[in-house]
Structures are given as C-alpha cells and as structure tokens.
Amino acid sequence: MVEHNALTATREAYDAAARTYAELFGDELRNRPLDRAMLGAFAEHVRANGDGQVADLGCGPGHVTAHLDTLGLSAFGVDVSSAMIEAARHAYPDLRFDIGSMAAPDIADGVLGGVLSRWSVIHTPPGELPGILAEFHRVLAPGGYLLIGFSASEGPAYPTQVFDHAVAPAYRWWPDHLAASLRTAGLAETARLVREPQPADRRQFREVYLLARKG
Template sequence: MSDACETFLQPTRTSYDAIAKDYTDSFPSGLSHPLDHALITAFAELVRANGTAPVADLGSGPGHVTALLHEHGVPAFGVDLSPTMVTTAREAHPGLRFHVGSMTSLDLPDATLGGILALYSTIHIPDTHLPATFAHFHRTLLPGAHVLLAFQTAAEPGHLHLTERFGHEIDLDYYWRTPEQITETLTGAGLDLVATVRREPSDEERLARAFVLARRPGGGD
C-alpha cells in the first residue's frame, strides 16, 4: 500500500473505529429507502443469473447489506477498512465472512468475483485514487459480473471534512460526485455502464442519492 493511500486510509479507519457502535445503532438496516432495497434485489438477481461466484461487499460496515445479499441467495462476504466494524459485523452475523481490507488494494485473485457492491464507501476515496480503485474492481470481477455503487450526489462535485460525529472526534473526508463523473471513471477502467438511478433526499438526508450499475464485458456478450 502506497504512502499516498495511507494518508487518507488511516484517518478513515480510525474514524470508523471510533463511531462504529453509534453508526450501527443509527443505521440499523444499512438502507434508508424502499428503492435502495429494490436495487439490491435487482443486483442479486443479476449476480445469480451469472453463476455462483461470491460477491464482495466493499465497505460492509456492520454487515447489514452483506446479510441481505445472503438472504437473496447470493454468496457474499464483507470487506471493511475498520477492524471495529468488522468485529461488529462478525458478532451480528456469525454465519457470514467479514475481513479487514481496503478496496484501494483488493487482496483477491483475478476474475474470481461474481459481483461487487460498494454502498456509500467510495465516498471517502479522493478523486485521484478512484481510477486505480475501479481498475481493481475490473481485475477481480469475472467476465459479465456486475458492480453496483451508491453515493451521495449533487449538481456539482463537492467535498466535506468532518472532525466530529456522534460526539466522537474524527478526521473524515466525504466526496460527493455526479453519476456522470463516476460513469466516466468506471468506463475508463474497462467497465460498461448498465444503468444509473438518482433519487431525491428523503427524511433527514441532505443530498440526493445516486446508484450506478456497471459490468465487466464478456461472459457471453
């Protein structure tokens, strides 16, 4: 792992270690809208149609969505930067697999994943590191396998740095991006766009949500 990566990975890891319990209590399902659930269901159907290879839930946090994929018949495992989050997920879902890792340097063999899910986890990665991250997605996906990303979005890209959350001191950067920006970076990494969905903020959400579905070419195209 390069020193440049570590400059943002370490504060992100430490921050989520600090807020893991409060974050888990505040987001008990990991999904805040029926549309989010519908898109996860559609993603699971695409994964099952392409075979039985496992899905990596990157930035899996407390493991709620990893467990939801499992309920949909998808073999899934979680990867999270925060050791405390991984411990929380293992305790809540003892039958599933979770381990500490970073999507910026996936320690997984080439062409072995049946899908990648990254819900609100790429939001902590600076723009300069997204192309290499998405290249890892392409490398580890099987031909024809899908990746589903979710992230906060606005008319223009933006950035926010927080030093406090849930009463804890943190050092966390958030980046919001347009679907077009994410799509351009995904296609630059060799992935094909399948669909984009944008929904307006609901309840206490401040920003709109975007979902981008892409796939690695091949697999019977």
C-alpha cells in the same frame, strides 16, 4: 502520502464510531425500498451470470452483506475498520467478514460474480478513485456486475465536491463523471437510480446507484 493519510484517518474514525454506526444504520434498509430494489436487481443479474461470490467492499457493520445473503447470494464483507469487522462478525457469525482495503483487496483476479460498493468510495480522494475502480474490474469475472452507491454533487460543473461527513472527510460525485470513470476502468453502465433527497434525510443530497458490467 495524502491518500495514505486519508485511509488511515478513515480507518481510525470508523474504528471510533463503529458501535454508534451499527446502532444507527443496522436496520436502515427496512425503510429504504429503492435501495432494496437496486440490491435485488443486482442480485438477479449476478445469479443470471453464473451466481459467483459477491464482495461487499466497505461493508461496515455487515447489515447489507447479510441482506445480500437473504437474496440468495454467496456474499462476504470487507472493511478497512477492524472495529466494524468485529461488529459484523458479532452480529452475523455465520457470514464471512475480512479486514482489508478497497485499494488492494486480498481477492484473486476474476473470481467474483459481483462487487457491491455502497457509500464506501465516498471517502476516496479523487486522485485515487481510478485505482479503486481498476481493482473492482480486476476481481470481477467476465460479465460480473458492480453496484456502486454514492452521493451526487450539485451538477456537471462539479465532478467532485467535498462535504462535511459525520465520520470522516468525504466526496460527492457527479453521476455522469463517475460513469465515465467506470467506462475507463472497463465497466459499462447498464442501469442508474437517482433518489431525490427526502425531508427526513440528514443531508439534502441526491443519492445515486450505478449498475455496471465487466465486458
């Protein structure tokens, strides 16, 4: 019940904030070269493994899904917020966007070349994270890649930490802890990027990308 309430609260909060969120973050990648570099590396790995479809799970207003499309990937977005999906469809009418949950995506087993989860697991209660990662594994084809982005907790003594997110309750994760959870789900880490907080950042947290591969 707690997890269900968290999902409902997250959906309602992003429905209410969708317009503002799209205005604030729709062009964010322009000033984030390290993010673009990791997304580019992810795209190259997916293409080298057979160029399957890529799901951007927790796509928000669709700007990152659109970026994946410019990198030559067959990408589509999924988000639990209907207002976010409406904004994405309006901004990028030639791309596919579906309403859905990471906890139970309407995607067949083993069909995706890649899954992107960029700052979308942060609203997942810790007890629900293994189920989410199992779903990522389920929908990926053998050899498929996951790129997951999140904010880092303060150290190994804090595997997860709650923080005051502007939209909905959220969690930070210690990278080694999350990497271990990926291994348990059958996803082996192949690369990691840690971005130190910059003076202009709203929150002074380390940002982490983990690239993992399904065996």
